Amino acid sequence: MVARVAAGSRADAQQAIDAAAAAFPGWSQTPAAERQRIFLKAADLLESRRDEIVGWLARETGCSFGFGMFQMGFVPGLFRQAAGAAYAPIGQIIPSDMPGAFAMAVRRPVGVVGAIAPWNAALILSARSIAAPLVFGNTVVLKPSEESPFSGGLVWGEIFAEAGLPDGVLNIVTHAPGEAAPIGDELVQDPRVRRLNFTGSTATGRRLAEAAGRHLKRVVLELGGQNPLIVLSDADLEYAVDAAAFGAFLHQGQICMSARRIIVERSIADAFIDALTRKTAGLKVGDPKELDTIIGPLINPAALEMVQRRVDAAVASGARVLTGGAATGPCFQPTLVSNVPADSDLDRMETFGPVATVEVVDNEDDAVTRANATSYGLASGIITSDPDRGTALASRIDAGIVHVNDQPVHDEPQMPFGGVKDSGWGRFGGTFAMDEFTEMRWITVQRGRRPFPF
Numbered sequence: 488m489v490a491r492v493a494a495g496s497r498a499d500a501q502q503a504i505d506a507a508a509a510a511f512p513g514w515s516q517t518p519a520a521e522r523q524r525i526f527l528k529a530a531d532l533l534e535s536r537r538d539e540i541v542g543w544l545a546r547e548t549g550c551s552f553g554f555g556m557f558q559m560g561f562v563p564g565l566f567r568q569a570a571g572a573a574y575a576p577i578g579q580i581i582p583s584d585m586p587g588a589f590a591m592a593v594r595r596p597v598g599v600v601g602a603i604a605p606w607n608a609a610l611i612l613s614a615r616s617i618a619a620p621l622v623f624g625n626t627v628v629l630k631p632s633e634e635s636p637f638s639g640g641l642v643w644g645e646i647f648a649e650a651g652l653p654d655g656v657l658n659i660v661t662h663a664p665g666e667a668a669p670i671g672d673e674l675v676q677d678p679r680v681r682r683l684n685f686t687g688s689t690a691t692g693r694r695l696a697e698a699a700g701r702h703l704k705r706v707v708l709e710l711g712g713q714n715p716l717i718v719l720s721d722a723d724l725e726y727a728v729d730a731a732a733f734g735a736f737l738h739q740g741q742i743c744m745s746a747r748r749i750i751v752e753r754s755i756a757d758a759f760i761d762a763l764t765r766k767t768a769g770l771k772v773g774d775p776k777e778l779d780t781i782i783g784p785l786i787n788p789a790a791l792e793m794v795q796r797r798v799d800a801a802v803a804s805g806a807r808v809l810t811g812g813a814a815t816g817p818c819f820q821p822t823l824v825s826n827v828p829a830d831s832d833l834d835r836m837e838t839f840g841p842v843a844t845v846e847v848v849d850n851e852d853d854a855v856t857r858a859n860a861t862s863y864g865l866a867s868g869i870i871t872s873d874p875d876r877g878t879a880l881a882s883r884i885d886a887g888i889v890h891v892n893d894q895p896v897h898d899e900p901q902m903p904f905g906g907v908k909d910s911g912w913g914r915f916g917g918t919f920a921m922d923e924f925t926e927m928r929w930i931t932v933q934r935g936r937r938p939f940p941f
């Protein structure tokens with residue numbers, strides 16, 4: 488057991504919304520300098536607890552030391568950039584055709600924001616779900632995943648309280664396994680919650696967006712990905728292999744951006760697949776507390792079973808396991824599968840685990856066709872030594888994020904992060920999040936007497 492955590496109910500969500508709504512008038516009027524100060528302090532406090540929190544990430548979510556350190560590196564930067572964004576909501580003065588009228592567009596915070604975060608990159612994704620909403624002057628109710636109530640939730644209560652965030656501005660509702668729905672329902676249905684943001688599976692996001700639609704409530708949705716990594720014939724072979732292994736297997740493939748479909752041009756395919764298979768087979772599987780472990784445990788036994796089921800089903804319909812293909816204790820071995828039928832679940836559906844499919848294509852047009860043959864559209868990568876060729880192809884990939892000569896797993900706090908198609912809508916990141924978590928208002932001042940027709 489890692490910890491005992493409160494099993495919050497719908498009534499607790501209601502209380503959290505009460506507190507957030509009561510805190511909104513004060514917080515929304517707080518000077519930008521004060522919001523900035525709190526976020527800068529939160530970044531420092533987080534850094535001062537680095538080793539402890541990396542430990543929490545390992546124990547709560549099976550996160551390897553490397554990915555824990557990556558998360559701990561990312562979030563202070565996210566907070567420091569958020570601190571700067573306190574000054575970003577500037578308005579406009581717009582020429583009015585009404586004589587004597589002075590017209591402005593000004594941004595205002597929206598009110599209470601509901602944030603629903605997942606467990607997989609618990610620290611980053613929960614931090615992202617609260618940072619922009621708070622710094623733009625909204626109050627927040629955060630519902631972390633039941634798999635990461637501390638490193639994806641309660642940790643922010645401790646850090647922001649110490650940083651001086653006033654009471655009621657950030658509220659966190661944890662819950663028992665399987666009890667997310669009542670809290671989510673309350674966030675969707677209470678009219679005081681003006682916006683939602685959700686990071687998680689496409690199935691849950693779709694249900695949430697349907698329900699939010701009935702209440703005419705906007706939701707930022709960051710959902711799954713079935714992300715392609717294209718390896719072109721002119722790629723540097725060693726670099727391509729390192730990129731593919733990192734993209735597919737970081738955090739044992741439990742990242743929405745993970746490279747799940749590796750698509751390689753035929754002329755380089757044999758050498759690339761051979762080298763990638765050897766590298767994959769050599770990745771250390773085991774205890775995430777050991778510093779050199781690359782592949783830690785999957786989040787829970789159900790995830791392990793699901794990954795095994797998908798791999799077995801693909802094999803039963805003709806696929807071939809190049810390496811891996813089975814569990815080792817609570818871990819799934821890093822796995823490459825070729826000859827995967829196009830209609831199999833492994834090809835079509837996001838499989839949250841260390842499994843990538845490998846596919847050989849004749850040319851770059853076929854690579855683009857295959858890359859786009861998915862209902863998802865989050866992240867993608869094109870490995871090539873020719874930046875012009877890569878840039879030309881990038882515009883043909885249906886994804887919110889394309890990295891040329893890199894793999895898909897990459898994020899920086901200031902970038903417009905989000906997907907197209909079933910990967911969601913809206914953007915986290917930098918000032919792009921301003922469109923999501925502020926409301927544009929049109930205000931006019933009539934400096935005289937305008938004529939009226941009657």
Ligand code: ADP
Nearest residue numbers: 603604605631632633667668671686687688691
């Ligand atoms: P995953 O399978 O990756 O955990 P989920 O979409 O189930 O993805 O989880 C993402 C977040 O959504 C978690 O915080 C989870 O508790 C929450 N969640 C799950 N079901 C619901 C629901 N019915 N309403 C609101 N949130 C939910």
